[in-house]
Amino acid sequence: MEFQRTPMARAIMATAAALPLAAFAQTDTQTLAPVVVHATPFSASEDSQILTPAKILTGNELRDKLGNTLGETLSHELGVSASAFGAGASRPIIRGMEGPRVKILQNGMSVSDVSSLSNDHAVAADFGTARQIEILRGPAALLYGSGAIGGLVNIVNERIPTMLLPRPTGEAEVRASSADRGKAFSFSADGAAGKIGLHLDAQTNETDDYRIPGLANPADPASASGRLPNSFTRRQNLGLGISHVDDWGHIGASIGVLDDHYGIPTDERAYIDLHKKRFDVDGLFHEPLPWLSSIKLKLGATDYRHTEKEPDGTPATDFLNRAVETRIEATHVPLAGWQGSFGLQTEYGNYSALAADTGAPNAVPKTRSTSIAGFLVEERDFGPVRVSAGARLESVKRDPDAASGFAQRSFTLASYSLGSLWQFMPGYGAGLTYSLAQRAPSTEELYSGGPHESTATFDIGDSALTKETSRNIELSLQKTEGLVRWKANLFHNQVSNFIYGRTTGVTVDEDGGADPTGEFTQRFWSQGDAVIHGAEAEISYNLRGEGWSVRGFADTSRGRLEGNGSLPLQPATRYGIDLGYRQGAWRSGLSVLHAQRQDRLASFETFATPAYTQVDANLSWKKKYGSTRLTWFALAKNLLNEDIRVSTSILRDRAPLAGRNLVLGMRVNF
Incomplete structure (x- = not known):
């Protein structure tokens, strides 16, 4: 199957050119039921998110796209790629x-893992039993952290019940996959006893090393073929929740445990054992005061640990993060036409990366981090124009162990966002948003100083790093009603003091000494000014109704360090089409995504990823038995068995994605 490599501009122009014809073809002004975004103070639907461009995965779409990792699950969404x-x-x-x-x-609470610090660290969240996954940017992101310059992803599993159900409900699913000999089972259930809501969820997922179409390293004929060595995974999680629900609101708690064991497909053949325990409290109180419509209280406590081990099982490095987060968020009654929320958020964390045998701070010393932030998000209509504004002030401290010799660092962060949406015709809108967001350097960026087994790098931080400041402007156009809907976004993001990992090509031993045969490559955390700009476009027809549906999309972004070439790990330009057909008990779909060659490399990168075309398909059949619904489904991923290497992966030159994969499963809803 051949696809012409057209520039992104032509893809967007073709999409735009189709809009009048598609609009003219409408014979039905169907209004579809909105999907509510949880991570906003306005209970907004997905279609109203011009000021905070959002995507919500839920229902069949989420189950069809569900992968072994959060990045894989979201990797085909507009503007989203994966590490x-x-x-x-x-x-x-x-x-x-x-x-x-x-x-x-x-x-709505931070997962408090260490996945943001290095690409080999898994996201320690229970997304396998999620009810929906939300992607947000813009003013609403300021509710949750100044560092969310790119945006945020909220995994909603409703572990703490917020309503009382008249009868027990739930879902169970079993699936098996061919490329990795995978086996997965998930279960969730909700019920009530009087005014007590109850929840239970569990998941287990096991995969072997997955099949690849060719060589692991295309430049090395002696590299592995057939299956990618050390790409296995083992994952289990269990969650329990209970709450008291009444007319005044609810108050509840939950506990969750997660165990994750997975291989790192590098020459070192290291693997990771991850364990996490989490306790949450959630409360919502309706109309506690005459001028407040609600108050939300949240508390999350996390005990996280993962150990990076050598192939023979010898522990190399222990990563620990113990964190406590609290939030109080109040929504006020309309005031002079304004509605919105304000609140206070605190985070306390104790993070370290120590040698497993001696406890010495060979990678990152014990560091206490504290932050306290106040935030405000408001919205008001001025005739056909809706204005949204958000602000956040935050104080962050990094306090390393005195024995490390590093100094304490403090940062004051001020972030804000202002946007407007003009509904110039019923169902049509144009939006303009400007935001300034600041981020404090992470503990690892400041204080690293040792070997990292899984990435085979010797990381060297810079304790003098300053805060990042991002200035982003975005223009959006959107049609949100009828069978045909579309949206297009243009954005320009200028980042001062952008922090990035810069490798030198110098190999060293485990003590950091220069060694031509050393197994570690030096990586320095550095800063420079950066610019990222890009465009996104999407048009759809009848995505949620019966009969035929279609979605066409394209996205591109370019990032560069001023005076020093491209930013590392930049996504390729992509475009594609999704076709679907639903009739009665049957549902089917075909997805084609084409990514262009990505040769815009950072000065220290050497591998340009070739173009690829990924074709996926799905087919399902459902049958109702009283109040129980049984669904049989089949998913086919990478039908063309392409050698897919994504430009946003550190391992793109030695670890392609899985080859052709058939997934068969059954799901029961009761």
């Missing part, structure tokens, strides 16, 4: 922004 560090660790990258610039939440 793709093998099958066990992959984090979403939004508009070329990665790591700590993309905040991961679970039920």
Whole structure:
């Protein structure tokens, strides 16, 4: 199957040119039921998110796209790619922004793992039983952290019940996959006893090393073929929740445990054992005061640990993060036409990366981090124009152990966002948003000073790093009603003091001494001014109704360090089409995504990723038995068995994505 490599401008122009014809073809002004975004103070629907461009994965769409990792699950969404560090660790990258610039939440609270610090670290969140996954940017992101320059992803599993159900409900699913001999089972259930809401969820997922179409390293004929060595995964999680629900609101708590064991597909053959325990409290109180419509209280406590081990099982480095986060958020009644929320958020963390045998701070010393922030997000209509504004003030401290010799650092962060949406015709809108967001350097960026087994790098931080400041302007056009809907976004992001990892090509031993045969490559955390700009476009027809549906999309972004070439790990220009057909008990779909060659490399990068075309398909059949619904489904991924290497992966030259993969499964809803 051949696809012409057209420039992104032609893809967007073709999409735009189709709009009048598609609009003319409408014979039905169908209004579809909105999907509510949880991570906003306005209970907004997905279609109203021009000021905070959003995507919400839920229902069948979420189950069809569900992968072994969060990054894989979201990698085909508009403006989203993935870090793709093998099958066990992959984090979403939004508009070329990665790591700590993309905040991961679970039920509106930080997951408090260490996935933002390095690409080999898995996202420690229970997304396998999620009810929906939300992608947000703009003013609403300021509610959750100044560092969310790229945006945020919120995983909603509703572990703490917020309503009382008349009867028990739930879902169970089993699936098996061919490329990795995978086996997965997930279960969630909700019920009530009087005014007590109850929740239970569990998941187990096991995969072997996955099949690849050719050589692991195309430049090395002696590299592995057939299957990618050390790409196995083992994952289990269990969660329990209970709450008291009444007319005044609810108050509840939950506990969750997660165990994750996965291989790192590098020459070192290291693997990671990850364990996490989490306790949450959630409360909502309606109309506690005459001038407040609600108050939300949240508390999350996390005990996280993962150990990087050598192939023989010898522990190399222990990563620990113990964190406590609190939030109080109040929504006020309309005031002079303005509605919105304000609140206070605190975070306390104790992070370290120590030698497993001696406890010495060979990678990152014990460091206490504290932050306290106040935030405000407001919205008001002025006739056909809706104005949205957000602001956040935050104080962050990094306090390393005195024995490390590093100095304490403090940062004052001020972020704000202002946007407007003009509904110039019913169902049509134009939006303009400007935001300024600041981020404090992470502990690892400041204080690293040792070997990192899984990435085979010797990381060297810079304790003098200053805060990042991002200035972003975005223009959006959108049609939100009818069978045909579309949206297009243009953005320009200028980042002062952008922090990035810069490799020198120098190999060293485990003590950092120069060694031509050393197994570690030096990586320095550095700063420079950066510019990222890009465009996104999408048009759809009848996405949620019966009969035929179609979606066409394209996205591109370019990032460069001023005076020093491209930013590292930049996404390729992509475009594609999704076709679907639903009738009665049957549902089917075909997805084609084409990514162009990505040769815009940073000065220290050497591998340009070739173009690829990924074709996926799905087919399902459902049958109702009283109040129970049984669904049989089949998913086919990478049908063309392409050698896919994504430009946003550190391992793109030695770890392609899986080859052709058939997934068969059954799901029961009751």
